[in-house]
Amino acid sequence: MELRPILSTLRRHKTTAWLLILEIALTCAIVCNAVFMINHRLQHMEMPTGIDEHALVQIQLAEVTPSPDIYARAREDLAVIRQVPGVLDVALVNQLPLGGSSSNASIKLDPEQRQPTLSAGTYFGGNLAQTMGLRLLAGRHLQPDEVLDADVVLKALATGDTKVIAPVTVITQAMAQRLWPGADALGKTIYVGPVGVRVVGVVADLARANAYDDATAHYSMILPMFMGAGKDQSYLIRTRPQDRQAVLKAAVAALKKADPRRVVTEQRTYDEVRDKFFENDRSMAGILVGAIAALLIVTALGIVGLASFWVAQRRRTIGVRRALGATRRNILNYFQTENLLLATIGIVLGMVLAYAINLFLMLHYELPRLPAIYFPVGAIALWLIGQLAVLGPALRAAAVPPVVATRSV
Amino acid sequence: MFAYYLELALRSLKRNRALTALMVLAIALGIGASMTTLTVLHVLSGDPLPGSSGTLYYPQIDPRDNSGQLPGAEPPEQVTLIDGLNLLHAGRADRQALMTGGSVPIQPDSVVVDPFYVESRYTTADFFPMFGTRFSYGRGWNAADDEAKAREVVINGELNQRLFGGADSVGRNLRIADASFRIVGVLDDWAPNPHFYDLNTGSYGRAEQVFVPLQTALDLKMEHNGSNDCWGRGAGGVGRIYPSESCVWLQFWAQLDSPAKAADYKQFLVHYSQEQKALGRFAKAPNVRLRNMMQWLAHERVVPDDVRLQTGLAFGFLLVCLVNTVGLMLAKFMRRAGDLGVRRALGASKRALFGQLLIESGVVGVVGGAGGLLLAGLGLWVVRQRPSSYAALAHLDATMLLTTFVLALGSTLLAGMLPAWRACQVPPALQLKSN
Secondary structure, eight states: OOOHHHHHHHHHTHHHHHHHHHHHHHHHHHHHHHHHHHHHHHHHHTOOOSSOGGGEEEEEEEESSOOSOHHHHHHHHHHHHHHSTTOOEEEEESOOTTOSSOOEEEEESSTTOSSOSEEEEEEEOSTHHHHHTOOEEEEOOOOGGGOEEHHHHHHHHHHTOTTSSOOEEEEEHHHHHHHSTTSOOTTOEEEETTEEEEEEEEESOOOOTTOOSTTTTTOEEEEOEEOOSOTTOEEEEEOOGGGHHHHHHHHHHHHHHHOSSEEEEEEEEHHHHHHHHTHHHHHHHHHHHHHHHHHHHHHHHHHHHHHHHHHHHTHHHHHHHHHTTOOHHHHHHHHHHHHHHHHHHHHHHHHHHHHHHHHHHHHHHOOOOOOTTHHHHHHHHHHHHHHHHHHHHHHHHHTOOGGGGGOOO | OHHHHHHHHHHHHHHTHHHHHHHHHHHHHHHHHHHHHHHHHHHHTSOSSTTTGGGEEEEEOOOOOSSSOOTTOOOOSSBOHHHHHHHHHHOOSSEEEEEEEEEEEEEOSSSSSOOEEEEEEEEOTTHHHHHTOOEEEEOOOOHHHHHTTOOEEEEOHHHHHHHHTTOOOTTOEEEETTEEEEEEEEEOSOOOSSOTTOGGGOSSSOOOSEEEEHHHHHHHTOOEESOOEEOTTOOOOBTTBOOOTTEEOBEEEEEOSSHHHHHHHHHHHHHHHHHHHHTTSOOSSOOOEEEEHHHHHHHTTOSOHHHHHHHHHHHHHHHHHHHHHHHHHHHHHHHTHHHHHHHHHTTOOHHHHHHHHHHHHHHHHHHHHHHHHHHHHHHHHHHHHSOSTTGGGOOOOHHHHHHHHHHHHHHHHHHHHHHHHHHHTOOHHHHHHHO
16 A cells, blocks of 8 residues: 555645544543553452352441450350351451451561561451461461460550460461561561461461552451450351341341340341442442543544544545546555554554653552553554444445546535 | 524534434533532532531641651641640630540440440530531530530430430430530431541541530540550550540640731741740740631642542543544534525625624534533432441532533534634535535
């Protein structure tokens, strides 16, 4: 295909051609970044938690009259729940992976360190690991006799008399790797505040409650502390996936029967916890998909409109070319090549712009660098859109009969 | 002349119905999307207390030990109970209040209604006059009631509606967390957005239904909600066990009526820190901040990043739509170069042609803008159906309505300017010759 006639025609419509190129460049840049952001969100939404998600349900209660002994109260409740048919295991937990509201601690490897090494989610509980179905990679789970009531631990912390508390913990593989890369974590000591805690077990995974940042989402530890009944604590029940609704209903009824003067503030399956956590990401991904569609449609229609104009404007020239022996295919190719040329310039500019937008987003929104794979994706999308959009007007141009050349306007 | 040009414009637009529709639709979509997101951004970054936000300050001091942070780090975002009470009793500001959040069970007298939990705020007396809360009935309590641990409560309109059907309930008793309180005031629908005085309990769409004097709440061990940040031997509270002395978990707000007073107050915070260090309570050199309310909200990045991204995206889309319209309009005007040449040859000035073409693009702009306004209304309705905490706030106000109108007309006129100007450059003779 000869490019010279195309270029000389375009030179006569410089402004219009540049506007089309600008439109394609802008669309390409925004689409590249939007597709990247969608992918980023989808990846984030697939975050594994390490727990047996489809087998768990959560119940949260708030007492109207405070129990005199919150620990006895919680033990009674756990016993009541264990009696419910279909319950495989139950634990009192202070937070749930992806639960939102979180408890965290700064971890140091040396108590004299000025800056903590990392911040980890702190799970408190006895048979929490067993109920959640965590996979133990090394060492052991926490033993029932190591688990102490919260006020014993808090009192020991306040007085500094930490001999009474069992300073052991189970941590995640991700946290172990971050603290001691390549080394065995078992038996090592970490410092939670001034207290040295010995690592006795490593689990494959346990995501944090506030897992907003993928890099630190899997730094969690389990400490042997029993929190007692309270409005921030939950009963986490393990059951068979198909029994979840029935067990949830029966367990709530049993708890209500044990003490009717309580308000059930939460009763849901773990799947609902997860859905809620990623609600905003899901809607943002939806908005981005909508924006991409709208951009591509507007750009495509713009190309159709502009090409139609040019075809109409050049009817006589096309007729002359046809009369001089150009085939329909030549005419079709002419408009297709013209579009390909404009789209290519637009795409090249668009790539530069896409990179610039990505730099801006990295600076202000903590987005990672745009991987190179997104550039060809954007390019192919716009080439395709351009060719599809120009096809209709180009076919109309090809249909112009040679006889037009002989007619004056 | 205007009427004639308008008729010409309409006639020309009618000639290419599909193209006109495309231009109008593109502008309407672009305007609709940008106005929807801009309105959400405007609502979320708005001033929760217009008029008085400039005199409200959020003092920060640094009581932490040296272990945790590098020098120059930000002080904690809240205060300890001891520091909060010290600052409160010093009374150096025009008004000041110490507060924290929680939730409490309400136990209605009627046996038919089950007890239920509502969000609560435990605060000292100046909260009400300082933040300009509006009362339907009664008023707040005073500083003496604070110290006396008075069993007095202010409830909001929603709870008053639920419990008393909206009647004047001042003087009636209300059972909260197994204690009897006397209602002294009922707020109207006062609920500032963002929830500036305590961002830890949610930034938007939060309104406490119950306000209890701080000392009373602490005395009764009412449940605390929000963030605790501890150091050293400190441990965050569990339920009714409050966070220990080396934890920050309360918010302290001060009203300082002039910049001079604010400067003095900052000096006072430095002196206070030095004094506490001399006493051995503080370990670090004075590390204080005194931001006013809007500075504090900006520092806390209270507007969600997603909302900013959406606004950027919508404006990118609007730009594409405008470029699209400029291109189409230009192509269209250039196609009419023949007509324009004839008009020029018959004596029309460039200026007159320019005016004529600008009216044509203006018509597209006005219609597109009107469509955009409708789409923005629709868009905001969609936003309100979404589950986010700020959903209910997404409404167009007068400012945004005007902005939409100006944006729509301005951007299309600007977009019409280039094609109109290019088309006017047509030399009259050449066009007459060409065909």
